Structures are given as structure tokens and as C-alpha cells.
Amino acid sequence: MTDPANQAPNYETDALIADDIDAYLDQHQNKSLLRFITCGSVDDGKSTLIGRLLYDSKMIFEDQLAALESDSKKVGTQGQDIDFALLVDGLAAEREQGITIDVAYRFFATEKRKFIVADTPGHEQYTRNMVTGASTADCAIILVDARKGMLVQTRRHSYLAHLLGIKHLVLAVNKMDLVEYSQDVFDGIVADYTAFADSIGIEAFTAIPISGFKGDNITAAASENTPWYSGPALIDHLETIEIANTTAQEQAFRMPVQWVNRPNLDFRGFSGLVSTGSVAPGDTVRIVPSGKTSTVKSVVTFDGEQDEAVAGQSVTITLDDEVDCSRGDVIAAADNPPEASDQFEATIVWMDEEALKPGRGYWLKLASQMVTATVQEPKYEINVNSVGGADERLAAKTLALNSIGVSEIRTDRPVTFEPYADSRSLGGFILIDKITNATVGAGMLNFSLRRASNVHWQATTITRDDHADLKNQRPRVLWFTGLSGSGKSTIANAVEQRLNLMNRHTFLLDGDNVRHGLNKDLGFTEADRIENIRRVGEVAKLMTDAGLIVLTAFISPFRAERDMVRSMMDECEFIEIFVDTPLDVAEKRDVKGLYKKARSGELKNFTGIDSPYEAPDTPEIRVNTVEMTVEEAADHIVSQIMPLK
Numbered sequence: 001m002t003d004p005a006n007q008a009p010n011y012e013t014d015a016l017i018a019d020d021i022d023a024y025l026d027q028h029q030n031k032s033l034l035r036f037i038t039c040g041s042v043d044d045g046k047s048t049l050i051g052r053l054l055y056d057s058k059m060i061f062e063d064q065l066a067a068l069e070s071d072s073k074k075v076g077t078q079g080q081d082i083d084f085a086l087l088v089d090g091l092a093a094e095r096e097q098g099i100t101i102d103v104a105y106r107f108f109a110t111e112k113r114k115f116i117v118a119d120t121p122g123h124e125q126y127t128r129n130m131v132t133g134a135s136t137a138d139c140a141i142i143l144v145d146a147r148k149g150m151l152v153q154t155r156r157h158s159y160l161a162h163l164l165g166i167k168h169l170v171l172a173v174n175k176m177d178l179v180e181y182s183q184d185v186f187d188g189i190v191a192d193y194t195a196f197a198d199s200i201g202i203e204a205f206t207a208i209p210i211s212g213f214k215g216d217n218i219t220a221a222a223s224e225n226t227p228w229y230s231g232p233a234l235i236d237h238l239e240t241i242e243i244a245n246t247t248a249q250e251q252a253f254r255m256p257v258q259w260v261n262r263p264n265l266d267f268r269g270f271s272g273l274v275s276t277g278s279v280a281p282g283d284t285v286r287i288v289p290s291g292k293t294s295t296v297k298s299v300v301t302f303d304g305e306q307d308e309a310v311a312g313q314s315v316t317i318t319l320d321d322e323v324d325c326s327r328g329d330v331i332a333a334a335d336n337p338p339e340a341s342d343q344f345e346a347t348i349v350w351m352d353e354e355a356l357k358p359g360r361g362y363w364l365k366l367a368s369q370m371v372t373a374t375v376q377e378p379k380y381e382i383n384v385n386s387v388g389g390a391d392e393r394l395a396a397k398t399l400a401l402n403s404i405g406v407s408e409i410r411t412d413r414p415v416t417f418e419p420y421a422d423s424r425s426l427g428g429f430i431l432i433d434k435i436t437n438a439t440v441g442a443g444m445l446n447f448s449l450r451r452a453s454n455v456h457w458q459a460t461t462i463t464r465d466d467h468a469d470l471k472n473q474r475p476r477v478l479w480f481t482g483l484s485g486s487g488k489s490t491i492a493n494a495v496e497q498r499l500n501l502m503n504r505h506t507f508l509l510d511g512d513n514v515r516h517g518l519n520k521d522l523g524f525t526e527a528d529r530i531e532n533i534r535r536v537g538e539v540a541k542l543m544t545d546a547g548l549i550v551l552t553a554f555i556s557p558f559r560a561e562r563d564m565v566r567s568m569m570d571e572c573e574f575i576e577i578f579v580d581t582p583l584d585v586a587e588k589r590d591v592k593g594l595y596k597k598a599r600s601g602e603l604k605n606f607t608g609i610d611s612p613y614e615a616p617d618t619p620e621i622r623v624n625t626v627e628m629t630v631e632e633a634a635d636h637i638v639s640q641i642m643p644l645k
Contacts, residue, residue, distance in 0.1 A: 031109065032243055036168075037118040037133045039161065040143035041153035045174040049143065049212035050106055050119050053235065056219040057108040105133075112239045120157075131349050131442050134161055135428065139168040139241050141234075142193075146179045146209075150192050158193075159384045162202050163347065163404070163444065165424055168241045169197075169205040172234065177211040181225045208234055248311035252336040253277030253285070254418075254426060256367035257329045261316050269300060269316035270325055272368065275425035277333060279317065280308040287323055288330045288416045289340035294319040328369040330416040330426070338426055340414040341448035347382075347406050347420075348375065350399035352433070352440035358398060359530035361564045362440065363432035364411060367425055372412040372567065374534070375431070375441075377527065378405035398527065399441075408449065412567070420444035434560055467547030471505045475544035476641065477569055480553045481562060481616065482579030483608050484594055485586035487625045487633075488553040491579060494634035496551050504549055509536060511554040524605045530561055537565035544573060557613040577637060578619040583608050585626055 038046040106117050118133035134140065140161040144154055161169060171193050179185045190207045197205060208217055209226050216223040221233035232240075254276045261269040279285070283296045299309045300316040309315040317331060325331065332338055350356055356375060364373035381396035382404045399405045420427030431441035468475055478495065480488040489510050499506050515522070519535055522528040533556050543550045556562050566574040586608070587595040598606035605611045616622075621640050623633040 036139035039157040041151040044143040045212045141170045171207040183228045251276035253333040271316040278310040284334040286334040292323045294321040343449040348443040356399040366429040376408040381405040464545045483586045485589040486579040486581035492553040508551045533561040576619040577621045
């Protein structure tokens, strides 16, 4: 079959675009919009397929086509023929290597529907970019090279698409022209994929034999090269897929509040995107997590008030009552509200070069909510590369780049959520590194842990203020941090002696002493160090509740964990004291002989040698033990923290 694109056709775009752009836009305004992704292994033809869709749907202007023909001759991979992949591979590195690196989004339309397609990378190292593209997709086209059959990335991307809740999957067996349009080859690949799909819970998919380069079964079915295939063309199938917004409108009403809209004293509204359901004036709604109820007074858009808002619309809602509602809250149907919890089981896709640090605090962003979350050591990692399927569970201490695992997550306050299987908007989240602000992970909440709803704070009559007043002092945490051998414990002991002489009620938590009891089960890996500090922080918090002045002497090498402890305390109660001693000076002291062992390799993960120490940026107090004696340092600290009442 001859491809008309390779015969320099008389290519003309929709004349209406040039003649009357307003009429063209009006024509497309009411068409439904389908978001889909193309994914699969390297060089399966994803970019070529999208380029073909753009070409056949007349979405390329004449000057773009001329540039494409020129680029195809210079850097194309199809000889003198048009290389459709160049329409999508926009990065220089992509064109040089003939691969997709970043997610590329393209728009096109047919007579029946509008489309946004995301071309996602096939390389394993760019799996995180595939997750980004899949997070908003209604459909995934899994491409398979007919010559190679199913590969590791075919399984990986299929599993991720299923995990991310994409209901509609298309198995596009591409490059059929390179296997002589063999039905046996096609049937064999479909049989292999069917067995794999069954193993991971994919209930249905549509298989289509195509040639992205030649155009077989892309926009027109019944290609003369595949007389044995009687199914729909790819574009015909995409035009009939049910769109998520249609299904979302049938669910209970949910709207995460993005912004409290107060343009003047007479107007107070709550703005956001309706994620599911519909809402109209007179509806009774509930604010979650507070539980307060009210009635919708009006639904307002840029064009004014309207009778109803449905899933997919951004609106402002006003209420009859002056209820407490702010960014991060969710306005929901009063008789069917979502849950709120602070402990969950979640499936996490790790997206950072630096591995997950269990116990470390990360920002968790879910809808419009932002909280601090700690991820526990994974229950298991999912091996998506196993030949028999993606259900093999591997033991794991952490998650590396592109790993998928299941872990428990704790947040510092309740968040409003729904299981990801029920709601993408209230079940999907990202994890953000607090130091770099980089997105390091994406996840799906599976369910809240039962103990989260069963464990409550017990109200007590005697408060922490009562404890402090009885001791005639203000609770404090004096957090000494510095390298081993810097003098933390010695100086902390001297400070406690001085406070004791002043009739202050104190307690000293020393790093070595705590590891003999409370933390004797912990080693010195980065994860264990994080957990060590978390436990000490919890103990210090309880002691301040008792009205004590707590002194702690720990290396506590990571800023994130020191900040985590600071966040546990009331304002101004956490005082970071940096015992600033150069490494060479601390090593010369080597009172315990630890540096010598670390240098010889007998002691692993030793701070300053083969494990980092992150010095405080802005400690409340800094003492230099090269310039000051122990007595001078202790006197300086006491003078800085006085008065204690």
C-alpha cells in the first residue's frame, strides 16, 4: 500500500481556520475532550504515531509541513520520507538520539471529538515522566513493536497505567509493515499480553494492528494490508471511549477549596475545581475535616451566577452561613462526605535519584492540601519486571529511582481523602523534598489505617501550663548538635549543672545513653539516624508537656530531622545550639576512638567521614569550642536563654 504522505501530497488544513478563526473555535467548543497517553518501550513508535495522528487530522499548517519535510531529510530516520516523530520530539537531545525524554503534549481534533495526547518516554530512567503524563489520562495506548513483542517497559508501563486508574487500554501492535502484516505475529503478541493483563488485574483492553509510519488502521479501518482484522481504526476507537468527567459527574459532590475569595466586605466565596458530582444553590454541604454544614447560596463563575456546577468546572461557591472554611478544606455533599485521617497505606512511585529516607519529613500535597508526612519503611517493593506478572513482592528497606512500593504514611494533621480507586483528585498525592522543593515521589492512597480513627487524644485536667507554673519555669528544649568529639555532651552537662543551681527542673537526654535503652534496636544507617531523632523528639515533647527544661546532646546530622523536632514544639520552645568544631579538631580529640575506626573502615556510616553532617544555617546559639572553654560556652548559653520564666 502506498502512503500518500510520502508522495508529497497536496496537503491542506481546514480552510475554516484561516477564513474564520472564531467560527472554527465555535465549531469545536462543545466537543468532548479525551486525554490519552502513548507509552511502551524505547523505539516502539510512539512519537511517529502521534505525528501521524496530527497529520491525518489536518492539524499541521503548510509551513510546519515544509519544515517537517526539511528536518526529515536532515535528521530524520526514514530516509527521504517524512519522519512524523519530529513533530513531537522537540528537544535537541531527542532529535539527536531519536528518543523521547520529556513528556510532550499535543492537541488535535476530529469531527467528533477533541484530544490531548501525551507522548511519554520509553526509557526506564524516564519512567517518572510517564507517571506525570498518565496522572490525568483517560486512556493509554500501549505500543508494542511487532518485531520485538512484549518487553520490560511494556509490562512496566501497563502496570503503571493500571495502577494510576486508567480504565481504557489500547494494545497497539505497531510496525506491522516490518513483519509483512502477519496475523500470526499479531495474535501471538495479543495472547502474551492477555496472560500478563490477567495477572495484574487488567479486565479489558482493545488490540489493534497498526503501522504508524504507513498509516494502516490509524484513521481508516479495513486496511487492505490487514484483511484479517475487522475491528475499529485507532481514531474511531478513541472517539467512542467514555470520558472520566462524564463518570465523575455521577459521583457525590466534592470541591477542594483553592482560594477564599474576598473581593470586598460584602462577598465571601470559596473557589475551586469541582472534582466530582454537581452542586446547585439550595444544596446542603459539609466542610471537611471540620464537619460544619451549611447551604449553598450561589454558584458563581466569571460570567456570573449559574444554576449548577458539574465536575470539571472551576467555580466560586457562596454559603448561607459564616462557616470556617479555608484553602485545603473540601466542600462536599452533606450526606456523603469523604474521610479525614492522618495515617494511611499508600502505593508510592519513587521519582528521585536520591532514595526514599524512611522517617524523614516530606511535604505531601493532595488536592489543595499541604501537610508534613513521614513515610515508613516499605512493607514491600513491587517487581514489575517479573516475567509472570507484576504481582511479585520484594523485601525493601527503601525505594530507589523508579521503584514502586507500598508503605504506611503518617501526616502531622488529618487530611481529607478518598481511596485513589474512588477518586484521583482526593486519592493521588505527590511528595516534595523540604530542602530542595523537588518532587521526589507520586502516590496513591489505598485506605486509612484503622488505628488512625480509633486513637484519640485523651483530655486531661492538669495542663502543660499547670506543670510549668508549678516548676516556676518555661519549658524549653536545648538541642545541642555537632560532630562527634565537638563537646556536645560535656557542654550540655555543664549547662544542666548551672540550671540545677538555679533551682530549675531539667533532664538531659544524651545520645549514647538513649541508645542503651529506648533506641538500642537502631543502627547508624541514614534511616536509623532519622528514626533515632524522631523518637528523641517525641520524648522531649512529652517532657516539655511535664514542664521540664530538656537538654539533648545528639549529633543529629540532618537539618530535616532537627526541623521535624522543632515543628513538634510550641513556638520559641526549641533552641538549636550548634557546637561548632572543625572536623580536624574533633578528630584529633577522638576521645572514644571512633574516628580511627571509621578511617580504617571498621565503623561504617560515621558522621564526617562516610556520612554527611548538615550544619545549622541559623541556630539560635552558636559556640565555638576552639575559641571557648567548656565553662565559657556553658556560661554563654545560660546567659542567652535567661530568663527562663
